[in-house]
Amino acid sequence: MDVTATPDPGPARDPAAVATAAADLFERARVAFRLRVDTIEGAAAALLEGGLSEPIRAEAEREAHKLAGAAGTFGLHRASDLARELELLLSDPNAHAVAALHALELAEALGRELRDGSQREAGGGETGRTTRLVLVVHGDRDRASEIAGAVEARSLAAVIARDATAARRLIRTRQPDVALVHADHPTIDDETLALIRDLDQCEPPVRTVLTGAALTTDSRVRAARSGASRFVASPASAAHVVEVAAAPADAVAVEEPATILLVDDDEQILLSVRALLESDDLQIVTLADPTSFWEVLIEEAPELIMLDVDMPGVNGLDLCRLVRADDRWRSLPVLFLSANPDPDLVRQVYTVGADDFVAKPVIGPELVARVRGRLERARLHRRLAETDPLTGLANRRKLDDELSRLLRTASRAGQPVAVALLDADYFSGVNNAYGHAVGDAVLQCLARHLRVESRAQDVLARVGGEEFVVALYGTTADAAVTRLTDILERFHATGTGLADGSVLQVSVSAGVAEFRRHGDDFHTLYRGADEALRSAKSAGRRRVVSVDAVQTRRAAGQVDVVVVEDDHVLSDLLRHTVETSGYRCAVVPDGEDALDRLTDPGGLSARLILLDMDLPGRSGIEILRGLRAAGVLAHTSVVMVTARSGEADTVLALQQGAVDHLAKPFSVPVLMHKLHRLLAG
Numbered sequence: 001m002d003v004t005a006t007p008d009p010g011p012a013r014d015p016a017a018v019a020t021a022a023a024d025l026f027e028r029a030r031v032a033f034r035l036r037v038d039t040i041e042g043a044a045a046a047l048l049e050g051g052l053s054e055p056i057r058a059e060a061e062r063e064a065h066k067l068a069g070a071a072g073t074f075g076l077h078r079a080s081d082l083a084r085e086l087e088l089l090l091s092d093p094n095a096h097a098v099a100a101l102h103a104l105e106l107a108e109a110l111g112r113e114l115r116d117g118s119q120r121e122a123g124g125g126e127t128g129r130t131t132r133l134v135l136v137v138h139g140d141r142d143r144a145s146e147i148a149g150a151v152e153a154r155s156l157a158a159v160i161a162r163d164a165t166a167a168r169r170l171i172r173t174r175q176p177d178v179a180l181v182h183a184d185h186p187t188i189d190d191e192t193l194a195l196i197r198d199l200d201q202c203e204p205p206v207r208t209v210l211t212g213a214a215l216t217t218d219s220r221v222r223a224a225r226s227g228a229s230r231f232v233a234s235p236a237s238a239a240h241v242v243e244v245a246a247a248p249a250d251a252v253a254v255e256e257p258a259t260i261l262l263v264d265d266d267e268q269i270l271l272s273v274r275a276l277l278e279s280d281d282l283q284i285v286t287l288a289d290p291t292s293f294w295e296v297l298i299e300e301a302p303e304l305i306m307l308d309v310d311m312p313g314v315n316g317l318d319l320c321r322l323v324r325a326d327d328r329w330r331s332l333p334v335l336f337l338s339a340n341p342d343p344d345l346v347r348q349v350y351t352v353g354a355d356d357f358v359a360k361p362v363i364g365p366e367l368v369a370r371v372r373g374r375l376e377r378a379r380l381h382r383r384l385a386e387t388d389p390l391t392g393l394a395n396r397r398k399l400d401d402e403l404s405r406l407l408r409t410a411s412r413a414g415q416p417v418a419v420a421l422l423d424a425d426y427f428s429g430v431n432n433a434y435g436h437a438v439g440d441a442v443l444q445c446l447a448r449h450l451r452v453e454s455r456a457q458d459v460l461a462r463v464g465g466e467e468f469v470v471a472l473y474g475t476t477a478d479a480a481v482t483r484l485t486d487i488l489e490r491f492h493a494t495g496t497g498l499a500d501g502s503v504l505q506v507s508v509s510a511g512v513a514e515f516r517r518h519g520d521d522f523h524t525l526y527r528g529a530d531e532a533l534r535s536a537k538s539a540g541r542r543r544v545v546s547v548d549a550v551q552t553r554r555a556a557g558q559v560d561v562v563v564v565e566d567d568h569v570l571s572d573l574l575r576h577t578v579e580t581s582g583y584r585c586a587v588v589p590d591g592e593d594a595l596d597r598l599t600d601p602g603g604l605s606a607r608l609i610l611l612d613m614d615l616p617g618r619s620g621i622e623i624l625r626g627l628r629a630a631g632v633l634a635h636t637s638v639v640m641v642t643a644r645s646g647e648a649d650t651v652l653a654l655q656q657g658a659v660d661h662l663a664k665p666f667s668v669p670v671l672m673h674k675l676h677r678l679l680a681g
Helices: 015-048 054-073 077-090 097-117 141-153 164-170 190-200 217-226 238-251 267-277 290-300 316-324 343-351 364-386 396-413 427-434 436-453 477-494 522-538 547-554 568-580 591-599 620-629 647-655 668-680
Strands: 133-137 157-161 178-183 207-212 230-233 258-263 282-287 304-308 334-338 356-359 417-424 459-464 467-473 508-514 544-546 558-564 585-588 605-612 637-642 660-663
Touching (some): 190 207, 207 238, 334 343, 343 356, 396 459, 477 508, 477 547, 508 522, 558 668, 568 585, 637 647, 637 668
Parallel strands (some): 178 207, 207 230, 258 282, 258 304, 304 334, 558 605
Antiparallel strands (some): 417 508
């Protein structure tokens, strides 16, 4: 009889191990992806400048081709499509400047997709999703949309079902991480209870938050028995509902092991409790000598303290009083262990500020449950205290800690940090005209936009009203002005969608200060950024201004850009473009006057001159020759602006010292690109 051997498939791979391996592969590929995008961006910039060589074009085309395949392999299908479009665009050796602008936009979008992909689990598809999905079950379409908007403002994904029946069908193919289920009546219906049970029976169980007006006791009990974990009474703001829903899901994701300080003079208790509690997410520090308590507390910074009552020298009651008397440790959970269950002692324990009391001998499961419960509640309270409930960003309290950490890291690494203060323009007018709900939606949209555009090492916070702080690690003030200008212009162009289908466009102004260059601590940097922000507001809003620009403007006659142009329509457009980018601009309409003022040592001084070719009084070429003879070109760049189609004038201008030319009619994006490149350099 013939027997065909079946190959041994080997041991089954653990799905978690497969996911981890895929994520590791993606991390290693991410650097290569970034380098490929850099190559593509460099080719697009060269094409924009008219200097794209064939080898650079061919290399960029190959890199786009590689990205199209590799990104799709990791499930980044949008990135793959963008790379294919870039490959097609770069395959044309005769591509022109318009194509270059499109290529730059595509490359920027590709970079964002690849960066966002680093937050997902490699492998793609729904099974690779790590952004939590929130199911919103609500019969009121407008209210459901409002809640979904609040969900997305916290960088979570939302899916809406109109009722429990539709939701039950949906979860068969797409399991959420959290469910927000609204009960229309005080008495909960059977279909809603069935949905809650289905969610609880998912693997893993889905946390369910039930909302409703005046739910009866019986309804609450039935819902809790079916698996509902939280209740929120209506009416409640969408932001509050989402905050309640997000908090439990956040609580299970512990980034670092919790440190517990256990103080007891009994070595056996130290050993046994440590054996009971220590695990991957719980680190136990034991201390047998209570006289060293304060030094160990400072060094270890635990998240919970466990104290014995009776100890030689210093007892647990004394130590608890010390903890509660210090602002830094006032809210630290304290749990007492004691073999003496005397009611008077228990009363004293709670009087000095204890959170819990456990009698010896310790029962293992009870102690573990109490400790984990205290830790989870403490973390939740800390998170609520450190998070802005409307936007999900850090609040001022958290910002102080995060920015101090970032500045310490930058100081050790010798890196710059740009600290920017952002403020929505005319925001009170938005609230007055549209209502505070729309104002909240604008702030949530801005927060979401900043979060999408930021890097993992950046710090984002809302510090009150319509003000936000953005700290950019490894970024100078000049680079931050360019980057934030682009980010905020995209936010203005995209706008905030309103319930009636319209789009509300709100501009944002910003001031930027740089660590060490403008201050060595957050408060000094904040004051500098605030002054720069006020300068941006007074200059017309919708612009980003650095502390350096403010200081430059204080010096009489010193500006960033001088526009020499006699057409007032064109000069107004140029001035607006320059000032919107955060730079100070002066306009001189007469050629003779321009030459006199720019060559006078006490006259007008600029980093960049936009010089029209055809001017009254003197031509642009004559002015350029005069600037060159006076030595102005040693510290000032000149871009010649011309409507002439011939190359001879352009070549002549470059020979006389101009660094670039701009043809009329010009593209504003092309102008901004040249402006940022020249002034940043």
